[in-house]
Amino acid sequence: xxxxxxxxxxxxxxxxxxxxxxxxxxRLRDVVICRGCKANIRLDDGMNTVRKAFQSIRRSMQDLRxxxxxxxxxxx
Numbered sequence: 001x002x003x004x005x006x007x008x009x010x011x012x013x014x015x016x017x018x019x020x021x022x023x024x025x026x027r028l029r030d031v032v033i034c035r036g037c038k039a040n041i042r043l044d045d046g047m048n049t050v051r052k053a054f055q056s057i058r059r060s061m062q063d064l065r066x067x068x069x070x071x072x073x074x075x076x
Contacts, residue, residue: 003054014039026050 004024011018017036026043027050034041
C-alpha cells in the first residue's frame with residue numbers, strides 16, 4: 001500500500017479554493033499552483049506530521065502482517 005498516493009484537499013490561503021494534492025507532495029514540501037488564483041502554495045509539513053504519520057502507518061501495517069502470519073502458523 002502506497003501512502004504517498006493518497007489525495008487530500010488543501011485550501012489556498014489567498015482565495016480559499018480547494019486544491020487536491022498527494023501526501024507525497026506534502027511530505028516533500030513541494031510547491032503547488034492554486035487552481036483558483038494561480039498563486040504558488042508552498043506546502044509545509046509543520047513539525048513533520050506527515051512524515052511521522054507515514055512511519056506510524058507503515059509500522060501498523062507491518063504489525064498487522066506479523067499478526068496474520070502468527071495466526072496462520074497457529075492453525076497449522
